[in-house]
Amino acid sequence: MKKLNIDLIIIGGGPAGMAAATQANDNGLEKVLIIERDCELGGILQQCIHDGFGLISFKERLTGGQYAQRYINQVEAKGIQVKLNTMVLEITSDKKVYAVNEEDGLLEISAKAIILAMGCRERTRAQVFINGARPAGVFTAGAVQRYINMEGFLPGKKAVILGSGDIGLIMARRMTLEGIKVEGVYEIMKTEGGLTRNIEQCLNDYGIVLNLSTTITKIHGNKRVEGVTVSQVDASMKPIEGTDRYIECDMVVLSVGLIPENELSKNVGIELDSLTKGPIVDENMMTSIPGVFAAGNVVAVFDLVDYVSQTGVIAAKGAMKYINGTLDLTNTYISVNSGENVSVLIPQKIRKSNLDNKQDFFLRVREENEKMKLETEWSDKLVQAGKFSMVKPPEMIHITLGEKELAQFTDEDICFHMRKES
Amino acid sequence: MLNHFYSLINENNELKKYEINAERTDQNVIHLSGEVDVWQHVIDIGHIAGSIKGIKGVVNHITAQNIKPQKKDNASLISGAKQIGIIDTMDVVIVGAGVIGTGIARELAKYDLKIALIEKNSDISEGTTKANNGMIHSGYDSKTGTLKAEMNVKGNAMYSKWAEELNFPFNRTGSFVAGFSEEDDEYLEMYYERGKANGVPGIEIISAQKAREFEPNLHHTITKLLWTPSAGYVEPYEVTEALAENAVDNGVSIMLSTEVLNIITKENNVQSVVTNKGIIQTSWVINAAGLYADEIAEMVGDCFYTIHPRRGTLVLFDKSNKGIIERFIGTPPKNFTKGGGPMQTPEGNPIWGPSAIEVPDKENVDVDQQDLDFIINKSAHLVEGISRQSVITFFSGLRACTYTEDFIIEASEKVKGFIHVSGIQSPGLASAPAIAQRVENIFIELNPSTGKKENFNPIREKPIHFRECTFKEKDELIKKDPKYAHVICRCETITEAEIIRAIRGKIPARTLDAVKRRTRAGMGRCQGGFCGPRVVEIISRELGIDPTEVTLKGNTSNVLISHSRK
């Protein structure tokens, strides 16, 4: 077994991992290693050939590949060490990483700090309980995206898409442009899951119909998909009798949500948040194990890659402080709580002593609404943290509290509320 | 006998309106015909006929409205086979490569016989076997005196030897039947008495408190339990794979994608089997065709049973729930099947079910809402701490049931050279070793001069599972074959080396599902979302076929349709 000593190991070479690696390098850390299970860096970005990435980071409309390439070029230029085709089998709480690849065989790498950046995976058919047979032709949207965009295969001729998340919408357009007939997008919720601009440019541009409050109740065909039954659903999302309709198709594309991939985190005993399904992190994106940080979609599913990279930068800065011994690890945490109309919230806890002159927060709302204000509440104080003309559950909201606001923090828990502007 | 049947029909308010024609043959087989409104009535009438004492079998041709009888015309295929002509000569042809057929093949491989095991699907285990929950029943629930009861108790005891020789995981954990009320206690008593009569070792009734000492997450409302320590569990497709590999090692030819179209007899002697691959000469045919056993028997003119598919759905959970319950928990039965309940696979995934629904179509393996509701509601009353959100997949299989609801394992009374192994429904998996032995005895009794092979090797070597190795073993494996360092399936930690080995194996895995059953690639929580494209690539490379030719489970189940650019 080959043994290595590294300052910072980053598990995952997607946008979070690469941003973390370049940041750590910029801060002067020499022994940084990215471990990537695929044959190249970039992660899922490489299969996202559509544009719209990087508006915040680069003020440009880039494709996924272009966005990834900018970071890959930096990683290469800085000479950051990368192990591709390498699978991490286990991490331990004393920060040893066990990994395998064909060149090195089994590796035991001891690190001063670890950043988890494994991303997320797609929810499958069983997790949304679609009944029927189990033929070929049922795919997650991401698998279809990889087949079409990277490997050059068409996995069907006539598709029905379940779920109106962004990947489903993007794939509706991609499949149409590749000559696959899209027979419609079906969404069990009463509102669309993806961004409005994607409804506009991916569905409306091509006359693809979005059917809300409708779901697939059965898949037909034993060998290959022959069709689906769709039904409208009531307020409790149960199919309404008599509304079922048979649609002929040879392919079912599922875009029914993403889940942070945390098997490594679970096995080492990192505390997870039941809402985000990712590690509970603090102001530096540090998990419940000191010296183990997490960034990007492994923490919570973000809607914009720019935010994913930003969390990588935060985690890298935190890891640097941890390695240099300048991180306070002893003071008690202040808990950061979701209040009115706030669901996901990151970080979930902060140590006041570790705060710099600004602190980023990422959150999602529970319900869509117009003319809203975000308020931060602690003790009996309310501070306005931002105004929003429109808030929607699919959009992650990013706010930065500055020195002035942070100065008002006491040792009491903080709560965020998204309230109607009076 | 027929009068008794008609009087039973007339006593039934739902069934008495129908005009049913029943005829009895000199073999005491009842043939039924007529038309009814719904499929369940076809089944009910068949069961009434099957319950009459002294009946050998029920052939049920009753049709239900709106359900077209499935009749396949093999004429053109048969003429194609005749054109190919004779492709081989065998001593024994076994039809069906499920756990029963492969078990028989491996048992008969001890003898100096040329054996072909033929299977219409593209892989072994593709029928009833693959959708079994893996329970090795202890044998308390079959009626005393039935062949089922005898085979089950014997088969259960034989599993330890099978597991040892064939190196498949087998956990003899024991199983429960849970009681919640005084009414249930009566059932438990009945099972206890029956289990005693059937010869189930160690059977007893215990308090919930005692049971919780070793099975702590039993539902808090359970009061008393029937406890049978001999029950266990396996992965049915692993058992079948092990049997098939050992059979091949001992000279059996396995022919996949080979469908029996006809069986030729001459003066009531089996002559040959006509398949889509050509004609195989043989003087013995063993019918282990599962759902299609009645159709195979019909080919030799000795069909005295109709197989009616009874669908069972199973729900599989993420193995992060490993250990929450380790033993099967049953309840008093419904209809003609055992009440399925929660248990755990050898890999540690909780598995709940099966349900039991009669369906007319032998290929209908749909999962319907009623199946899921039945399983989830039922199991949720038996175990605590497993969330519905951790379901990773669900699937259905079909039990091959006759109307007499017992196993039929006997040489044909009409045709020499034909052995029926039919109606092998639950607990068929548990009975498999005893069934194989019984068929061996029948065959040897009729062919007493059959000699034993000198070099029969009962051992099948344990396959290498990278995920189960220590770090040191992993390191050594990678040194021997670097492909062990290429993890393809992330969820289950399955390497490229294991996948290649499955594709090049003794029973080559040529489809995604076959690779999945051999290696577990794609069986995890992402259900092949990430590794599916990689496995397609490896299969295409290893078999030298285009990726668009790779299938999920054989003919016409292609994963990809075309290349996007020429």
Next chain:
Amino acid sequence: MEKISYTCIVCPKSCKGELIVKDNNEFETSGYICKRGIEYAINEYRSPKRMLTTTVKMLNGTFSNLPVVSDNEVDKDKLFACLNYLYSTKLEAPIKEGDIIVANILNTGVNIIAARDMKIKS
């Protein structure tokens, strides 16, 4: 006077605004929070344009297809003609991100460029 609503697709905010075309052919807008939205609405009225992203067949690349993107927006009604042109194109590795794959595609004044590096398949 004409009043048309357009949902801006430039950024995730997806502003739902309105374009008012006055009788003197001057424009007025409401609902867009930045000038990109205003530009988008006017373009949608005059001549809608879209970015073009697709893949082109690679003969010897590490992947079978190379993602490409237009360096500017293409007239919406020329999109399929451009795609069909690209579908019949074949490329050889190595390619650098930003390399021009097709210059001035179908005389639209727009170049199609490589959207990532592509190395030679080993």
